[in-house]
Amino acid sequence: MKTKILIVLAIAAMFYGCSKDTYNSKPHITIKSTNSTSISPGGLLLFEIEFTDKEGDIQDTLYVQKISKVCPTQQGVQFLSKNRVPSFTPTSNLKGILEIGYGYNTNITGYESMAGCSNKADTAVFKFWLKDKANNISDTITSPNIILLK
Numbered sequence: 001m002k003t004k005i006l007i008v009l010a011i012a013a014m015f016y017g018c019s020k021d022t023y024n025s026k027p028h029i030t031i032k033s034t035n036s037t038s039i040s041p042g043g044l045l046l047f048e049i050e051f052t053d054k055e056g057d058i059q060d061t062l063y064v065q066k067i068s069k070v071c072p073t074q075q076g077v078q079f080l081s082k083n084r085v086p087s088f089t090p091t092s093n094l095k096g097i098l099e100i101g102y103g104y105n106t107n108i109t110g111y112e113s114m115a116g117c118s119n120k121a122d123t124a125v126f127k128f129w130l131k132d133k134a135n136n137i138s139d140t141i142t143s144p145n146i147i148l149l150k
Contacts (some may be wrong), residue, residue, distance in 0.1 A: 056094030
C-alpha cells in the first residue's frame, strides 16, 4: 500500500515540477480595455495593452496598425506607429500595462494624431504586436471594431 502511495506522489510531483511556466521569453499581450468603441472627431482613443514577459526585456517596440473597413482612400491598412517602449530596468516575470492613445482628427499633447475618412464615418480595427530586446515578437492581437464618426 505504501508503495502505491509513493508512486502516486512521485507521479504527482513530476507533473507539478513539469508544469508550464506562465511567463515565456516571447512577450504575451492582450487588450485589457479600450476607452470607447465609438469616437467623434477631436476625441481621444485609448487602449490598455497588458503584457507579460519572462525576462522583462520588452523595452523595444510596440507596433500598431489601423485597418479601415470602410474608407477606400486609406488603402485599407494604415501603419499608425512604431512606438518605442520606455527604457527601464528589466525584472524577471514582468507583468504590466502599456497605454497607447490617438487623437482622432486632432492634435492632443502627448498623443499621436490619427486620421479618419474625410467624407463619411469609418469602422476600423487596430492590430498590436510587441518586440522585445532579444527580438522575440508577441502574437498579433486585434481590437474590437472601432467606429470613427464623421
